[in-house]
Every structure is written in C-alpha cells, then in structure tokens.
Amino acid sequence: MTSAGTDGDRRHHYRTCNLCEAMCGLEIELDGDSIVAIRGDDEDPFSRGHICPKAVALQDIYADPDRLRRPLRRSGSDWQEIGWDEAFDRVAQGLATVRDQHGPDAVALYFGNPNVHSLGSMLFGSTLRRAIASKNVYSATSVDQLPHHVASRHMFGHYFLLPIPDIDRTDYFLVLGANPVASNGSLMTAPGVARRLRAIQDRGGRVVVVDPRRTETAQQADRHYFIPPGRDALLLLALIHTVLAEKLGTPGRLVDFLDGLDAVETAVAGFEPARVAPLVRIPAPEIEDLAREFAAAPRAVCYGRIGVSTQAFGGLCQWLINVLNIITGNLDRAGGAMFPTPAFDVVTANRRGKYGRWHTRVRALPEFAGELPTSALVEEIETPGDGQIKALVTVAGNPVLSAPNGGALERALPGLEFMAAIDIYLNETTRHADVILPPTTGLECDHYDVVFHTLAVRNTAKYSPALFEPAADTRHDWQIFRQLARRLATPERPFDATDPRHLATPAQAVDHGLRTGPYAVQGLSLERLQAAPHGVDLGPLEPRLPERLFTDDRRIDLAPSLFLNDLARLRELFDNADDAGRSLALIGRRDLRTNNSWMHNSHRLVRGRDRCTVMMHPDDAAARGVENGQLVAVASRAGRIEVAAEVTDNMMPGVVSIPHGWGHDREGVRLTVAQAHAGASINDVTDNLLLDSLTGNAALNGVPVTIDPL
Numbered sequence: 290m291t292s293a294g295t296d297g298d299r300r301h302h303y304r305t306c307n308l309c310e311a312m313c314g315l316e317i318e319l320d321g322d323s324i325v326a327i328r329g330d331d332e333d334p335f336s337r338g339h340i341c342p343k344a345v346a347l348q349d350i351y352a353d354p355d356r357l358r359r360p361l362r363r364s365g366s367d368w369q370e371i372g373w374d375e376a377f378d379r380v381a382q383g384l385a386t387v388r389d390q391h392g393p394d395a396v397a398l399y400f401g402n403p404n405v406h407s408l409g410s411m412l413f414g415s416t417l418r419r420a421i422a423s424k425n426v427y428s429a430t431s432v433d434q435l436p437h438h439v440a441s442r443h444m445f446g447h448y449f450l451l452p453i454p455d456i457d458r459t460d461y462f463l464v465l466g467a468n469p470v471a472s473n474g475s476l477m478t479a480p481g482v483a484r485r486l487r488a489i490q491d492r493g494g495r496v497v498v499v500d501p502r503r504t505e506t507a508q509q510a511d512r513h514y515f516i517p518p519g520r521d522a523l524l525l526l527a528l529i530h531t532v533l534a535e536k537l538g539t540p541g542r543l544v545d546f547l548d549g550l551d552a553v554e555t556a557v558a559g560f561e562p563a564r565v566a567p568l569v570r571i572p573a574p575e576i577e578d579l580a581r582e583f584a585a586a587p588r589a590v591c592y593g594r595i596g597v598s599t600q601a602f603g604g605l606c607q608w609l610i611n612v613l614n615i616i617t618g619n620l621d622r623a624g625g626a627m628f629p630t631p632a633f634d635v636v637t638a639n640r641r642g643k644y645g646r647w648h649t650r651v652r653a654l655p656e657f658a659g660e661l662p663t664s665a666l667v668e669e670i671e672t673p674g675d676g677q678i679k680a681l682v683t684v685a686g687n688p689v690l691s692a693p694n695g696g697a698l699e700r701a702l703p704g705l706e707f708m709a710a711i712d713i714y715l716n717e718t719t720r721h722a723d724v725i726l727p728p729t730t731g732l733e734c735d736h737y738d739v740v741f742h743t744l745a746v747r748n749t750a751k752y753s754p755a756l757f758e759p760a761a762d763t764r765h766d767w768q769i770f771r772q773l774a775r776r777l778a779t780p781e782r783p784f785d786a787t788d789p790r791h792l793a794t795p796a797q798a799v800d801h802g803l804r805t806g807p808y809a810v811q812g813l814s815l816e817r818l819q820a821a822p823h824g825v826d827l828g829p830l831e832p833r834l835p836e837r838l839f840t841d842d843r844r845i846d847l848a849p850s851l852f853l854n855d856l857a858r859l860r861e862l863f864d865n866a867d868d869a870g871r872s873l874a875l876i877g878r879r880d881l882r883t884n885n886s887w888m889h890n891s892h893r894l895v896r897g898r899d900r901c902t903v904m905m906h907p908d909d910a911a912a913r914g915v916e917n918g919q920l921v922a923v924a925s926r927a928g929r930i931e932v933a934a935e936v937t938d939n940m941m942p943g944v945v946s947i948p949h950g951w952g953h954d955r956e957g958v959r960l961t962v963a964q965a966h967a968g969a970s971i972n973d974v975t976d977n978l979l980l981d982s983l984t985g986n987a988a989l990n991g992v993p994v995t996i997d998p999l
C-alpha cells in the first residue's frame with residue numbers, strides 16, 4: 290500500500306484515472322484500507338480537479354464480487370477455478386496444439402480497448418504477440434481510429450504522429466462526429482472538455498459542431514449542423530474547394546516542407562458547395578460561410594472523431610480534415626492541430642506503421658501496422674481452408690458486444706478448437722473461452738499513461754503507484770504475457786529469460802523511457818515523478834515540424850495517391866445517391882456513465898432511467914406509428930433487436946441512434962448488476978460487411994435499418 294499525504298487517520302492517494310482517455314487526476318481519501326471518497330485532484334496540473342461519475346466506480350471494480358481473481362476453466366457450461374500454473378499450461382497447450390497442426394496463423398489474437406489504458410499491456414503486450422507470431426492479429430483499432438493512423442502514416446510518415454486540437458488556444462473549433470462532452474474527448478486528451486469549450490467562447494471564439502444528432506456538445510456549441518451519416522467527406526471537400534477557390538488561406542511556414550497542394554486543387558474540382566449541398570443538406574451559402582469563417586479565424590482547428598472514422602469514408606474524412614487544417618496554416622501552430630511532446634515517447638522510428646503487407650484470406654482486406662480489420666474476424670473463423678482461424682485469445686476485449694455483427698461472431702466462437710481470454714470478467718465474449726486468465730486491474734496497478742500523453746492537449750507527466758496490493762495469488766497482465774510466452778517458445782523462437790525485455794518491471798521500463806525521452810535533459814525520471822504525486826507540468830504544445838516528421842524525405846505529403854484514388858468511390862455516392870426511399874440510418878452514441886461494454890456492473894453507473902434506447906425524430910416515429918417509450922424492433926441485414934423508442938427532435942430526420950456496449954442478458958454471463966440492466970446490443974444490428982474499404986475500418990455508423998413498433 291502506498292500513499293501520499295496524511296490527515297489524522299485519513300490518508301490521501303493521488304493517481305491518474307485510466308478508464309477513459311482524459312487522464313483525470315484523482316484524490317482518493319482512505320480510512321485505513323477503505324475508500325472514503327474519490328474526488329478530482331485540484332492540484333493535478335493537467336486536469337485541475339475535473340472528474341466524471343466513472344472515476345468513483347473504480348472502487349466498484351476493485352470490490353466487485355463478480356470480478357475474477359483466479360483462473361477459470363470451462364467444461365460445458367460449468368466453470369471451475371484452477372491454479373495459475375495449470376491455467377498457463379492449459380492455455381499454452383491449447384494454442385500450441387492448433388499452431389503445430391495448422392500453423393501460427395491459425396491462432397488469432399484480439400486486443401480490446403482497455404489494453405491502451407494498461408501500463409503492463411502497453412509495455413509488454415508485444416511479448417504475447419511475438420510468442421504467437423500470427424498474422425491474424427485484430428484489435429479495437431479497426432472499429433475505432435484506424436483511419437487516423439492511415440492518414441498520419443501517409444501524410445506525416447508515422448501512424449502514431451496524430452495531430453491533436455490545441456483547444457486551449459484556438460479561436461475556432463470545428464467538430465465533426467465527436468461528442469467530447471459525453472465521451473470526455475478522444476484523440477484529444479483534455480479533461481474537462483465542457484470547461485475548455487466555454488473558455489473558447491469566453492475569449493470570443495466559436496465552437497461549431499457537425500453531427501446527425503444534436504448532441505450534448507452540439508447543445509453547447511455556437512452552431513450545429515445536421516448531416517446525414519457518411520457524407521462528411523463531401524462537406525470537407527466543399528470546404529476545401531471554397532478555401533482554395535477563394536484563396537482564403539495559405540499553409541504559411543508549412544510550404545517549405547509541403548508537397549501535393551496542386552494535386553489537392555485538382556482533386557476537389559467538381560465538389561463545389563452548390564453541388565454538395567443537397568447531399569449534405571447544408572445550404573451552399575452556409576458551407577461557404579463556414580469555410581470563410583474557419584479560414585479567417587486567427588487560430589482554427591478542425592477535429593473529427595469516431596463519427597467520421599467508423600463510417601464508409603473514414604479514411605477520406607481523416608485525410609481531408611488534415612488537408613483543411615494544413616491549407617489554412619493551422620497545422621503545427623498554437624491554437625491549431627499540434628503534435629505533443631510526451632515524456633515517454635512512443636513515436637519512434639522503429640515502428641512507423643506499414644500498410645498492406647498482407648491481406649485477409651477471405652475478403653483481401655489490408656493489414657495495417659501488423660493488424661487486420663476486426664470486421665473480417667467472423668469470416669476468417671468460419672470459412673474453411675488453409676489459414677482458417679482455429680484458436681483465439683482475447684485480451685481485454687469484448688468483441689461479441691463491440692464488433693460489427695457481434696451476433697455472428699458470437700455464433701462463430703463455439704466452432705473454435707480452443708479459446709482463451711485474458712479478462713477480468715466472465716462476460717458475453719469470455720464465456721466462450723476454454724480458460725480465462727484474470728489479471729489485476731485499476732487500483733491494484735502502477736500507472737503511467739504511455740499512450741494518452743502522446744494525444745494530450747498539454748505536455749505533462751505523472752506516475753501513479755498501485756493503491757492496493759493485489760489480492761494474494763493474483764497476476765499482473767504483463768506477468769501473464771511472460772508466462773505464456775515462456776511456454777509457447779519453440780526451438781526456432783526460444784524464450785530468452787535473460788532478454789532485458791523479459792526482466793524489466795513496468796516501473797523500470799517507464800524510468801528507462803523517461804531517462805531517454807525528450808525531458809531527460811531536464812532530469813525527468815521515475816524518481817522525479819514519484820516525488821510529484823500530482824504530476825508535473827511540461828508546458829503547452831510547441832511547434833514540432835519539420836523535425837518531427839517521419840516521412841523518408843521529411844516532407845508532408847498533402848495528396849497521397851491512396852486517398853486520391855479513393856475519391857472515385859465517393860464520386861459514385863455523389864452520382865448515385867438516392868434519398869427518396871432512404872431507409873433509416875443507424876448511428877451510435879455515448880453516455881457519460883458508460884465505458885464501452887464493461888462498466889455496467891457498477892450499481893451507481895446503471896441506476897436511473899434506461900439509457901439503451903433508440904432515439905428517433907418525431908416525424909420518423911409518427912410515420913411508423915411509434916410512440917415515445919414504446920418497444921420497437923430494429924432490424925438490418927445482420928440481425929434484429931428490441932429496444933424502447935425515445936422520440937426526440939435532437940435527431941436528424943431519417944437517422945436513429947442506439948448506444949453500444951449493452952446486451953448483457955446472454956446466458957452464462959456472470960455480471961449480476963449488468964444483467965439486471967441488460968439492454969440490447971446495437972452490434973447485433975451493425976454489419977461486418979459495411980466498411981471503409983480503404984482502411985478496413987468498420988462502418989458502424991450509417992447502417993440501414995428498419996424500425997417497427999411491437
């Protein structure tokens with residue numbers, strides 16, 4: 290047990306919340322070993338006291354009687370606790386048997402979202418990957434931010450060199466397909482987004498939101514435009530068209546290392562506002578005004594997140610957002626889109642992110658940075674033949690609820706010869722495993738945010754020691770990876786126990802990263818951070834280009850052919866869009882008190898009204914005879930679910946919205962609270978065949994559905 294600061298018998302522990310991307314500083318008040326209160330840490334230089342309701346639930350996860358602490362082995366539908374050695378042996382044996390018989394690619398790995406929030410997994414997850422050495426590696430990346438990576442790789446030379454909106458200094462914040470007031474920000478680590486948005490407005494700036502739903506963020510904005518799902522690329526082209534045609538902006542100092550401006554000028558021809566307007570349902574004069582305002586603002590930034598990533602033109606959207614920022618001179622300058630300088634720097638030359646080195650067997654979807662698109666997982670399990678997936682390891686992932694057409698995946702999992710899960714719950718996905726290996730989590734772990742400091746709107750650093758000793762006879766995730774790697778070794782791929790990568794603890798690895806990082810000259814080290822429990826401030830984001838570029842020629846490629854070629858696909862939509870008989874378009878949403886699929890077992894997060902509803906416009910409801918609160922069937926090519934209708938004019942007509950991560954009523958799930966608030970899974974309706982075919986990212990938004998009252 291570690292702590293800092295005492296107050297009589299009461300002690301205070303300071304740490305960073307690792308549940309979402311915001312990295313809020315927490316102050317946890319303890320009486321002995323019991324938590325008395327969890328508050329925002331006012332002295333955290335980054336979050337300055339901000340907190341959301343989920344942080345308080347960290348104690349619920351810690352104490353949750355349903356949380357697994359010992360390995361489980363399944364026989365039929367019964368589960369039995371087993372010892373760690375037996376569990377490691379069984380998993381290694383199950384995987385090795387498949388590998389020996391069918392080759393390493395027959396063993397697939399799926400890494401879920403909490404991996405990026407786990408220090409152990411971020412530093413040592415590669416141990417497991419190398420040991421399994423399969424081309425079938427999948428993750429939540431391809432149901433999320435993959436298009437951002439593809440754009441960064443091709444334009445800036447590194448998939449993790451992601452431009453982050455400098456919202457604390459901007460005068461104009463144009464937001465497409467993100468709802469940071471509910472999601473707390475993504476690829477923009479910025480605790481207290483609502484406060485930061487208000488600050489833009491208070492200094493005379495503007496916030497403009499483009500979203501098919503009038504979201505919590507849109508309600509706080511100066512202006513909101515509805516847009517039909519999947520058409521943002523057209524709007525962005527029209528904005529760029531206007532900026533170029535009216536010569537509204539220049540790339541400024543970026544010109545010295547910028548190629549492809551002419552190619553962009555050619556590419557946008559034909560996408561004038563007047564032609565695009567009827568499709569995006571925003572009048573041409575308003576598109577033109579938006580472009581003029583954006584370009585005229587002293588400092589502006591366009592930011593687009595999951596609504597413009599997990600859709601049919603995700604790659605084009607992320608490319609065009611970068612283009613808009615660049616041609617108005619807003620990349621790499623204060624108040625624009627900037628590149629953080631993290632103290633532990635993962636943006637290094639050795640892994641820039643290769644693209645298309647191999648493809649999926651069935652649909653020939655491209656690999657990116659060593660991963661294949663999660664949308665392909667079902668068919669790669671089900672389609673017989675050479676290279677078929679026969680074994681699966683999920684690591685902190687719940688693809689049955691999170692992957693498109695999760696219902697089909699759920700039906701495919703029992704066909705595997707072997708499945709293991711490294712997970713803290715027996716849930717919708719892990720119930721199909723033969724063995725579950727539960728690692729320590731949250732308050733039992735040391736934390737340093739290797740990933741999100743790289744995406745943060747200010748440079749800071751903070752080390753959080755574990756608050757509680759892990760329960761007796763438990764294992765950290767990194768220890769699990771090592772044990773499996775040791776057992777999966779072969780004569781060709783031996784496990785070298787003396788390899789420094791297998792010897793270091795996460796703390797030692799962090800120290801090494803800090804001592805070789807950009808602030809090493811200022812003496813930054815683990816010891817220094819341990820002496821500063823609230824974290825240290827390293828200053829605002831600074832211009833980093835061209836030095837930070839990783840392209841071979843150290844220049845920005847504004848017009849990679851990959852994206853130019855994809856415009857043909859967009860033109861097809863442009864020419865053939867038929868809105869007359871349009872079915873309803875399904876999109877997602879997030880709620881402040883959820884965290885994807887796995888926090889519904891906390892009483893305090895699920896109490897109150899049912900949040901798993903389908904929101905629809907009053908006109909769409911009336912046309913189908915649906916009343917507010919009524920149970921309806923939502924159906925698509927992939928499947929059908931039943932949820933209550935929530936009739937609201939916050940939805941654009943023709944568009945309906947359901948949150949993801951629900952559907953806990955499956956048999957055999959051991960989540961007592963979540964099962965009593967089960968909801969239904971939107972991903973039983975989303976479609977694994979709907980993709981951004983350029984990047985392979987799932988098109989979770991814009992799924993055609995029908996709705997009928999029950």
Ligand SMILES: Nc1nc2c(c(=O)[nH]1)N[C@H]1C(S)=C(S)[C@@H](COP(=O)(O)OP(=O)(O)OC[C@H]3O[C@@H](n4cnc5c(=O)[nH]c(N)nc54)[C@H](O)[C@@H]3O)O[C@H]1N2
Nearest residue numbers: 401402433685686687688691711712730877885886887949
């Ligand atoms: N329709 C629709 N679908 C979506 C989205 C959407 O917007 N709409 N969003 C997508 C996005 S952005 C994402 S990131 C994905 C997320 O997709 P996933 O990562 O597959 O799903 P999660 O719900 O995050 O599941 C996390 C799993 O990790 C386990 N877990 C929690 N903490 C730990 C830990 O410390 N260690 C280990 N080993 N396990 C842990 C949980 O029990 C759970 O099984 O969902 C995607 N799916």
Ligand SMILES: Nc1nc2c(c(=O)[nH]1)N[C@H]1C(S)=C(S)[C@@H](COP(=O)(O)OP(=O)(O)OC[C@H]3O[C@@H](n4cnc5c(=O)[nH]c(N)nc54)[C@H](O)[C@@H]3O)O[C@H]1N2
Nearest residue numbers: 466468472475518519594595596879880881883884885990
């Ligand atoms: N409370 C909470 N916070 C979370 C999570 C959570 O589950 N709950 N999940 C975390 C994760 S894993 C991630 S990746 C981030 C995501 O963070 P955000 O990207 O902010 O996620 P959302 O709130 O889903 O916002 C996406 C928005 O896109 C809109 N949208 C859908 N389709 C389109 C479209 O075609 N065009 C446009 N312009 N908009 C569209 C939706 O209406 C929605 O408002 O949130 C993280 N934070």
Ligand code: SF4
Nearest residue numbers: 306309312313341344
């Ligand atoms: S916003 Fe995110 S990081 Fe901050 S307290 Fe909530 S869950 Fe934790």
Ligand SMILES: [Mo]
Nearest residue numbers: 402429433434
């Ligand atoms: Mo995500």
